[in-house]
Amino acid sequence: MSSKLLDFHKKNILTVLLSAVFIWSLFSVQWGPDLFHPGGQAALGQMMQGLLQPDWSPAILRLALSAAWTTLAYAVAGMSLAIVIALVFGVLASGVLASTRTARNVQVIGFRGALGFMRAIHELVWAWLFVAAIGLSPFAGIFAIAIPYGGILGRIFADMLQDVPEEPITALRAAGASRLQLLCYGYVPIAMADMLSYLMYRFECAIRSSAIMSFIGLGGLGFQIQLSLQDLRYDQVWTFLLFLIALVVLVDMWSQLLRKRLVA
Amino acid sequence: MSDTAMFAMKQVSKSYGSAYTLHPLNLHISRGELVALIGPSGAGKTTCLNILAGTIEPDAGLLHIAGKPASSYASGKHLAKAVGIIRQQFDLVGSLPVLHNVLAGRLHEWGFGKSLLSFLFPQDKHIAADALNRVGLSDKLYDKTSHLSGGEQQRVALARLLVQQPQAILADEPVASLDPARAEDVLAMLVRLVQEEQLTLVSSLHSVHLARQFFQRIIAIKEGRVFFDLPTADVTEDHITDLYQLTAGHGMDER
Incomplete structure (x- = not known):
């Protein structure tokens, strides 16, 4: 009986403990x-x-628009490439095409590992690597987005x-569908709405990343x-930032429209 | 094996863990028969149907489907030509139009290329349209499947079976999630189509009333054994009462 009671309170005890640790940690701040920074104000x-x-x-305005x-x-461009990567790797990493249990395990572990490798490295690091390898070309920026986003999307697609x-x-x-037929008549249509909705969210993130990416000299809003x-022209900074916000909001509105049509 | 046997089970058994789900079972179902499987929840009806469908391997015993050993069906495509399955209404892909759900019954005939092409240019469309016409849904060809009611979705599943053209249909509680009026409607349609196509039908049912109304033969299963196997006319109220009576220590904890 008492062990059951302990089980019941386990979560509460942990919550109290962690809260206490947080409060204690505040004492190490030198208020x-x-x-x-005094000049910051x-x-x-x-x-x-x-x-x-x-x-x-x-x-x-012209500069901001361009x-x-x-x-x-x-x-x-980066997302388009990321979608291709995510579909191929995601389907394989989900293991739905594997015929035997062993093949499934090998596929799932292998391709999930590959996807993990792609997204473990941040897009900025990929950008530096590609700039070092192929110079300051648009391809460096596109690949730098495509690879980590392909890794993220592929993993979520596989889960879905x-x-x-x-x-x-x-x-x-039972109707005699092969594994590839199961994929295109079952798995993909069922998961499509969720996959698209997540894809649109990631597209928003890609716009943010793309802006940041331009800090390394690839042009774009971040560079400006x-x-x-x-x-120290904060008025100009805000113009560019408002354009960035507008881009993200527009993509969000587009994604809402798409989702309404898919879910309805 | 005589030519008239659609399903023949010899000493087929199945157990999960230590307890038998299905005790060694002999069963002979001829072509063209309409058989209802009834019995308390967890008695083994679904296991029995899944074994007949070839989706579960029995632990022991022999199963012949359409005169051939079940193991001789090399792929799902071959088995799909012999046996079609309908379950509760969660069998369809809701996001696809009705048309593609019905045409999925053709997948065992199609290669992968043709299946993909069909999304753009529906293949064998007249077959699907014809099948939908027979289940009374000819106007729903392009509707999104999830927009249909439960009864309509079951009729789409029936249309898919018509397109699949198996020799026998196994139905696992096909009307369990419908209200009584629609349940009767869908079951009547299933039985009519099976008779028109001269197929064999084996269906598990909760409702004894529906089993009596539509089927020629009733097989009752209780605790993994055949409790009785009689022509519908010979099934008495006493049989039914005995079948569903709770025995001490059973009935609640079985799977």
């Missing part, structure tokens, strides 16, 4: 005037002022394919933000 004020009055001059276009182009309900698959198998920051 005082040195905690914040002025910079913060300037930034806020920039937000209130972004630079809407035509020259900056930079946003570059950022979007890198994201789209594995979580497909069994009944329709069993029924298709960096230049303006170096000039």
